[in-house]
Amino acid sequence: MTQATATTQSQTSNSAIEKLKCKECGEEYPLADKHICEDVCFGPLEVKYDYEKLRQTVTRATIEAGPNSIWRYRPFLPVATDNVIDVGTGMTPLVKSHRLARRLGLKNLYIKNDAVNMPTLSFKDRVVSVALSRARELGFTTVSCASTGNLANSTAAIAAKAGLDCCVFIPADLEAGKVLGTLIYNPTVMAVKGNYDQVNRLCCEVANTHGWGFVNINLRPYYSEGSKTLGFEVAEQLGWKLPDHIVAPIASGSLFTKIHKGFKEFVDVGLVDEKPVRFSGAQAEGCSPVAQAFKEGRDFVTPVKPNTIAKSIAIGNPADGIYALEIARKTNGNIESVNDEEIIEGIKLLAETEGIFTETAGGTTVAVLKKLVEAGKIDPEETTVVYITGNGLKTQEAVQGYIGEPLTIEPKLDAFERALERAQTLERLDWQEVLV
Ligand SMILES: *Cc1c(COP(=O)(O)O)cnc(C)c1O
Numbered sequence: 001m002t003q004a005t006a007t008t009q010s011q012t013s014n015s016a017i018e019k020l021k022c023k024e025c026g027e028e029y030p031l032a033d034k035h036i037c038e039d040v041c042f043g044p045l046e047v048k049y050d051y052e053k054l055r056q057t058v059t060r061a062t063i064e065a066g067p068n069s070i071w072r073y074r075p076f077l078p079v080a081t082d083n084v085i086d087v088g089t090g091m092t093p094l095v096k097s098h099r100l101a102r103r104l105g106l107k108n109l110y111i112k113n114d115a116v117n118m119p120t121l122s123f124k125d126r127v128v129s130v131a132l133s134r135a136r137e138l139g140f141t142t143v144s145c146a147s148t149g150n151l152a153n154s155t156a157a158i159a160a161k162a163g164l165d166c167c168v169f170i171p172a173d174l175e176a177g178k179v180l181g182t183l184i185y186n187p188t189v190m191a192v193k194g195n196y197d198q199v200n201r202l203c204c205e206v207a208n209t210h211g212w213g214f215v216n217i218n219l220r221p222y223y224s225e226g227s228k229t230l231g232f233e234v235a236e237q238l239g240w241k242l243p244d245h246i247v248a249p250i251a252s253g254s255l256f257t258k259i260h261k262g263f264k265e266f267v268d269v270g271l272v273d274e275k276p277v278r279f280s281g282a283q284a285e286g287c288s289p290v291a292q293a294f295k296e297g298r299d300f301v302t303p304v305k306p307n308t309i310a311k312s313i314a315i316g317n318p319a320d321g322i323y324a325l326e327i328a329r330k331t332n333g334n335i336e337s338v339n340d341e342e343i344i345e346g347i348k349l350l351a352e353t354e355g356i357f358t359e360t361a362g363g364t365t366v367a368v369l370k371k372l373v374e375a376g377k378i379d380p381e382e383t384t385v386v387y388i389t390g391n392g393l394k395t396q397e398a399v400q401g402y403i404g405e406p407l408t409i410e411p412k413l414d415a416f417e418r419a420l421e422r423a424q425t426l427e428r429l430d431w432q433e434v435l436v
């Protein structure tokens, strides 16, 4: 495990990355393993591109001719070479919703289904594919992360594929599926007795002392760019058009803000027509610092201590919370929260109407979608895209006890007939309950 030396890379001809740039004061830095404007204002750093070059070299046709993964957008991603890690991440289905749409009273609803993303069934595969590709360019041999679960799955899996050493940090109380789904790739796993925000603080110290590439700390400017592909893909899959309204979950707020950046870049380089897109965010009530700030009209986010079943989005002190807030406000969107019961109902609603089993984060997003529609905050005519970011098989304990049970029978036809009759009677009784 060696200390990486961060150097500016010699770039291949079609890389457009130029600098890291402070989001607050504009100070520029070389493209190294750095995420904070340490010379001036301690603001977050973001990757800056040569957009003129992108305008001249990228067309819809060059993108369509690319791989069937996030790497079709490589010129917009923060890597210097062609030597990227392509594990088939991205280009997940954008599904036109019929049954959920009808249930909610929406006419043009689409589901971006990252519950089937590769290789680990969450949107985090996007950010990690990008971060580890860049980590390798920067010379890191050990990669790491502070995770709420899905990030550890992705980092461990993609590090395994890339042959990088891996040590991940998770809160000790995560769902079994998330822990097992990390351990199987045989990284070192540190289960920290504390919540995510405490894990993150610890990792900041380790990043400073061990010379490891933490995908969401010292590599954060590169990592977060991976989420732009959630914007790019939706625009391309809608036939090179932007939607009217998107609904997405907010944990650190990175994904939410980067979908916005992705749409903006496509407009800026002329790939899609400009159009106002409303951005609405979803949080779990038990960890809703951004939704609270939105409701109270504050322009700062007060940290909270998380207490919700939606562990994958339970970040009490969100790094990009204020930027998410700003985007929801300036696009005429909303940020709402829902309680654990509504989250479970959201998971079941999506499963029963669309055949998609999402985890608690997706349940949160669907429940917020429903709440916004009921409050008249989404127009039925709007082309609305709801982002489903994770897979339900990883958080099975969340719905345990809230779903039906199998009918256990003897292997005999009459046993089956009797059980079927009972089931149909129960269904009728259920309906009568609904009707009275
Ligand atoms: C991490 C995560 C999010 C939110 O990510 P941020 O970029 O931190 O806001 C949403 N959904 C799932 C399933 C996640 O794992």
Ligand SMILES: [Zn+2]
Binding pocket: 022, 023, 024, 025, 026, 027, 037, 040, 041, 042, 043
């Ligand atoms: Zn600065």
